[in-house]
Amino acid sequence: MIHYHAIVKGRVQGVGFRYFVQSEATHRGIKGWVRNTEEGHVELKVEGEEQAIHDFLQAVRKGSPFSKVTDFQTNPLTEIAHYSTFRIQGY
Template sequence: MIRKRILVRGEVQGVGFRYHSRGQALRLGLVGYVRNRPDGSVELEIEGPEESVSRMLRWLHTGPRYAVVTALEVSDVTPTGEAEFLITR
């Protein structure tokens, strides 16, 4: 299991990004969280098998239909072993 922290920049708030991200993460069997940040970016931590995390990262480069992703900042973090994927505030 691996875990990544991702900051997604661009037009990513107000377009359903958190909800679509959660749906994609659940389809891929990932755990973690997604939340909006005050600077207009979206922050995620995703944890799961390397292939599933890689697939999620590929999806995040585009995001949902109305999002305009301009950059991803990805860093490794220690897996926590949590059991669900949450939308937080």
């Protein structure tokens, strides 16, 4: 089990990007959360099996059909949060 924090920049607000992220996470059995930031980015924290997380992060980096990802920053986290679901949060 691994845990990651990511910031996604580009055209990622107002285009259904958080729902895309939630769908990709749910499809792969990944738990965590995603939210818009006040700066216009999308932030997420996810945990799951290593291969599932790497595949998920690759899909998020590529983006959804209506988004345009221009910068994608990821950081592995050392502690596991034991999220029970994947959800969309507010700011």
